[in-house]
Amino acid sequence: MGYVAIKGGGRAIAGTKGVFDHLRTRQGEAGTPLDTDTIEQQLRLLHGRVISEGGVYAPQLASLALKQAQGDTLEAAFILRAYRSTQPRLTETPLLDTTKMRLTRRISAAFKDIPGGQMLGATTDYHLRMLRMELLKESSEEFRRISRDWFSSAPEADLPDSFPKVLDGLRQQGLLPQPDAAAAEREPFDITREPLIFPVPRSAALATMARAEQGSLLAIAYSNMRGYGDVHPTVAELRVGYLPVLLPHPITGELTEVGEVEMTECEVIAMYEDDADQSKAVFTLGYGACYGHNEVKAISMAILDRALQAGMKSGPRNPSEDPEFVLLHVDGIDSMGFCTHYKMPHYVTFQSDMDRLRTTRQKQTDKEQG
Amino acid sequence: MLELSAIWKPETQQQLFRALLNAMARPGSRESNVIPADGEAIGLPVLAVLVDAAVTLADPHQLLRKSDWSLLQAAEKSADTADYIFCDGNRAPEFSPKLGTLTGPEQSATLIVSVSGLNSVTTRLKLKGPGIAESTTLVIDGLDPAWIHAREDWVCEFPLGVDLILVSETQLAAIPRTTNVEVL
Amino acid sequence: MSSVQSFGYLDEYAKKEVRRSALKAVAIPGYQVPYSSREMPMGRGFGTGGLQLTLSLIGSQETLKVIDQGSDDSVNAVNLRSFIEMTCPGIDTTTKTAEASLIQSRHRIPEQPLREDQIIVLQVPYPDPLVLVEPSEDKRKQMHGEMDYSRLLVKLYEDMVRFDEITISHRYPTRINGQYVLDPSPIPRWDVPKMNHSNALILFGAGREKKIYAVPPYTDAEPLVFSDVPFRVEDFSDASGGRRACRICGCRSSFLDEYSDSRTGETVYQCSDADWCEELSQSTEKPAGVSNA
Numbered sequence: 001m002g003y004v005a006i007k008g009g010g011r012a013i014a015g016t017k018g019v020f021d022h023l024r025t026r027q028g029e030a031g032t033p034l035d036t037d038t039i040e041q042q043l044r045l046l047h048g049r050v051i052s053e054g055g056v057y058a059p060q061l062a063s064l065a066l067k068q069a070q071g072d073t074l075e076a077a078f079i080l081r082a083y084r085s086t087q088p089r090l091t092e093t094p095l096l097d098t099t100k101m102r103l104t105r106r107i108s109a110a111f112k113d114i115p116g117g118q119m120l121g122a123t124t125d126y127h128l129r130m131l132r133m134e135l136l137k138e139s140s141e142e143f144r145r146i147s148r149d150w151f152s153s154a155p156e157a158d159l160p161d162s163f164p165k166v167l168d169g170l171r172q173q174g175l176l177p178q179p180d181a182a183a184a185e186r187e188p189f190d191i192t193r194e195p196l197i198f199p200v201p202r203s204a205a206l207a208t209m210a211r212a213e214q215g216s217l218l219a220i221a222y223s224n225m226r227g228y229g230d231v232h233p234t235v236a237e238l239r240v241g242y243l244p245v246l247l248p249h250p251i252t253g254e255l256t257e258v259g260e261v262e263m264t265e266c267e268v269i270a271m272y273e274d275d276a277d278q279s280k281a282v283f284t285l286g287y288g289a290c291y292g293h294n295e296v297k298a299i300s301m302a303i304l305d306r307a308l309q310a311g312m313k314s315g316p317r318n319p320s321e322d323p324e325f326v327l328l329h330v331d332g333i334d335s336m337g338f339c340t341h342y343k344m345p346h347y348v349t350f351q352s353d354m355d356r357l358r359t360t361r362q363k364q365t366d367k368e369q370g
Numbered sequence: 371m372l373e374l375s376a377i378w379k380p381e382t383q384q385q386l387f388r389a390l391l392n393a394m395a396r397p398g399s400r401e402s403n404v405i406p407a408d409g410e411a412i413g414l415p416v417l418a419v420l421v422d423a424a425v426t427l428a429d430p431h432q433l434l435r436k437s438d439w440s441l442l443q444a445a446e447k448s449a450d451t452a453d454y455i456f457c458d459g460n461r462a463p464e465f466s467p468k469l470g471t472l473t474g475p476e477q478s479a480t481l482i483v484s485v486s487g488l489n490s491v492t493t494r495l496k497l498k499g500p501g502i503a504e505s506t507t508l509v510i511d512g513l514d515p516a517w518i519h520a521r522e523d524w525v526c527e528f529p530l531g532v533d534l535i536l537v538s539e540t541q542l543a544a545i546p547r548t549t550n551v552e553v554l
Numbered sequence: 555m556s557s558v559q560s561f562g563y564l565d566e567y568a569k570k571e572v573r574r575s576a577l578k579a580v581a582i583p584g585y586q587v588p589y590s591s592r593e594m595p596m597g598r599g600f601g602t603g604g605l606q607l608t609l610s611l612i613g614s615q616e617t618l619k620v621i622d623q624g625s626d627d628s629v630n631a632v633n634l635r636s637f638i639e640m641t642c643p644g645i646d647t648t649t650k651t652a653e654a655s656l657i658q659s660r661h662r663i664p665e666q667p668l669r670e671d672q673i674i675v676l677q678v679p680y681p682d683p684l685v686l687v688e689p690s691e692d693k694r695k696q697m698h699g700e701m702d703y704s705r706l707l708v709k710l711y712e713d714m715v716r717f718d719e720i721t722i723s724h725r726y727p728t729r730i731n732g733q734y735v736l737d738p739s740p741i742p743r744w745d746v747p748k749m750n751h752s753n754a755l756i757l758f759g760a761g762r763e764k765k766i767y768a769v770p771p772y773t774d775a776e777p778l779v780f781s782d783v784p785f786r787v788e789d790f791s792d793a794s795g796g797r798r799a800c801r802i803c804g805c806r807s808s809f810l811d812e813y814s815d816s817r818t819g820e821t822v823y824q825c826s827d828a829d830w831c832e833e834l835s836q837s838t839e840k841p842a843g844v845s846n847a
Contacts (some may be wrong), residue, residue, distance in 0.1 A: 003644050003646070004626060004648065009625075010627075010632045010636070012629055013633055033679075074797040078593070078597075081593040082593045082595040084593065085566075085593045086566070087565075095745060127844035128690070152628065194590055196588060197474070198691065244633075254820070324690055324692055328691070330636055333593060334598050334762050337597035337598025337599045337600065338597075338599040340597050341597060341598075344599075344600065344630050345628060345630075346661075346740075347826070348624065348661045348662060348809070348811075349661060349724040349742070350739045351788065351812060352724040352742040353723045353724070355789060355811070356719070356721055359789065360718070360719045363717070363718045380566055381613065384562075384612075387573050388611065389578065390573075390577060391577060391611070392755075394581055395580050395770045395771055396670075396771060396772075418573055420570065422567055423570060424567070471699075472699035472700065473698070475582050475585060475586045476575070476582065476585070476588070499731075500731050500770045500773035500774075501772055501773065502772055518656070529582050529733070546580065546581035547582070548581070548731065552811075
């Protein structure tokens with residue numbers, strides 16, 4: 001057995017790994033290494049984003065990925081995704097019912113009063129975006145006091161269980177299309193096992209968007225909001241919470257809760273149209289859901305789901321309605337990989353480019369002179 | 371503990387895959403000494419390389435045992451719809467395998483055909499096409515003549531077609547859809 | 555939690571899918587077979603498609619060569635090779651083209667003609683030559699299905715009208731077995747003729763775009779041209795029309811890298827294929843076309 005001897009290229013790579021890791025420890029003596037629990041709790045939104053884009057619910061490994069990537073969300077999601085590639089897929093859960101979510105936040109923009117009530121929960125929506133200077137030098141005592149006080153002042157009765165869906169009421173009034181019963185029977189498209197060959201089913205679109213890069217989804221959804229499209233959504237319901245994950249018991253076969261995943265789910269109502277199965281017009285819907293607490297992503301996804309359904313039905317009229325355009329450009333791992341690859345040597349192709357330009361210029365000179 | 375036959379081991383499958391790849395790239399070339407002699411059904415080692423739960427398999431001549439199916443993991447389908455068809459070369463094909471579509475020619479069947487031998491001469495074929503420098507001769511023992519005509523019908527509209535893998539107890543050879551076959 | 559993987563990093567199911575797709579690719583020369591393409595621990599665009607092929611092909615008896623821009627010591631080549639060495643214990647690696655049973659390459663096909671017992675895997679950023687004229691993959695699939703390459707020919711024609719020259723420098727569209735047109739990966743035009751009736755099987759892997767395709771050995775591979783406009787490889791003539799030579803080995807028949815000498819500021823030329831250059835430099839008997847410059 002023999003390997004190629006390590007030369008300049010190998011030494012350069014070893015060097016860059018060293019300096020990259022050194023930058024993590026630049027605080028020197030004063031520094032303490034970040035522990036994964038701190039990342040998971042104190043940078044929880046960043047953490048949730050990495051889980052969502054990495055497409056694997058592994059809280060501790062997501063923290064590790066963030067630590068290792070020194071906070072780069074694209075890199076961290078990428079590390080998780082690559083880890084996922086090495087794991088066999090052992091089983092599938094049945095369809096999980098999100099009305100069973102243990103909610104931490106739930107709002108509707110469509111109705112003032114909703115069954116179960118609005119629950120603002122943890123949101124920055126109404127924060128004044130002014131720097132909280134007191135956090136600059138936060139003491140451990142103060143940190144612990146906040147933790148302790150919130151629990152002691154929150155009556156147990158305020159900690160809710162689960163709520164009915166806002167859309168149920170509208171559906172009973174016949175203002176919404178009937179759920180596609182056949183869709184529930186169809187095997188959902190598995191984007192990790194099959195390439196996207198267009199046209200793709202809605203389940204493929206939803207799965208792709210659920211692990212899409214947040215900024216990419218937002219940018220394309222925003223183009224629709226601004227006028228390159230006409231979804232004009234009303235957020236019927238946005239919920240954040242923990243969804244119980246059920247699996248058949250290995251012996252009895254009975255569905256058993258094996259854990260829970262934090263999720264954000266959004267349902268939007270859009271302009272009505274004639275329904276194929278019903279005689280009268282009904283509202284149209286868009287759906288978004290992703291791992292973690294990530295409202296911008298869930299809303300963007302719900303808008304794009306509606307836009308894509310419209311595009312699949314009557315042909316795309318703008319980029320956000322074109323399944324190929326949206327779904328092939330929102331994956332962070334794909335797009336960042338290709339973007340960074342341009343830094344690699346392209347000596348050969350550039351040599352070839354120069355050859356073409358010189359030949360063309362020579363011909364132009366010959367023509368001018370001739 | 372149940373001792374699995376070598377054909378289910380990653381090292382064996384890697385070597386056999388390389389032989390399959392070479393056979394497909396060089397139609398008519400015979401690959402020898404790659405199939406472990408474990409007393410399995412002829413052709414099963416090739417299925418073990420190619421098939422898993424992500425694809426479908428047909429066994430129109432019932433060559434597989436129940437235990438083979440559970441290790442192969444593939445869902446069973448009819449020969450008219452399956453991704454892989456395992457058949458006995460001694461029997462004439464009485465099915466129409468899927469040939470793919472113009473935009474998806476890969477959605478066509480691959481036929482694994484067990485034959486008695488690739489050394490003795492019952493059928494002598496002259497092959498031409500991609501992968502063959504000029505022309506080459508393939509001799510097969512135990513292939514019903516109806517196969518050649520059926521294949522001709524299946525591959526007449528490139529890119530549609532089927533690819534054949536012929537397997538004997540010790541050897542294998544392939545005839546992809548691009549190969550021009552003449553019976554000598 | 556362990557991050558130790560099985561031989562070849564990918565799980566056996568992932569390898570099976572790549573293997574099935576590679577066999578189809580060989581059976582349908584030039585056709586881009588879609589596959590699911592797992593994420594690898596290096597960036598999409600850094601050779602993950604080629605790598606998945608290599609890892610699905612490789613066995614412990616293998617002798618592997620990895621090159622990028624013709625060089626075994628390019629950082630990306632080093633990175634890929636050491637990853638493969640790490641995940642495939644027992645293999646040999648080499649820089650010598652003649653010793654390799656499997657070669658993974660980005661942007662070059664070695665100068666040394668390959669043999670029947672060798673396989674070359676090329677890394678592909680853009681698998682579809684029609685992307686030059688059509689952005690939608692769905693529409694391109696239809697065009698391939700009908701083997702309709704008229705818009706590519708129109709693009710070449712427009713080049714001729716505008717510049718009196720075909721402007722495609724690398725990734726030159728090439729028709730395989732008179733049927734499908736493929737993107738030969740960003741190899742220079744210099745390497746395109748090497749695909750025609752090659753002794754070795756040529757496999758192409760596009761990880762991000764999730765496609766595998768192939769040129770089988772002994773198969774027609776013809777660059778797309780007009781009958782009155784011949785296909786031309788890169789020109790390495792100097793001002794007086796003589797062929798430039800590599801400044802190290804003196805070869806006048808290889809693809810050259812051009813750069814300026816940091817000391818003298820002079821433009822210098824050197825073989826792009828590092829092994830070719832090395833072999834020629836050490837050999838006392840130089841083949842035709844090599845001068846002792």
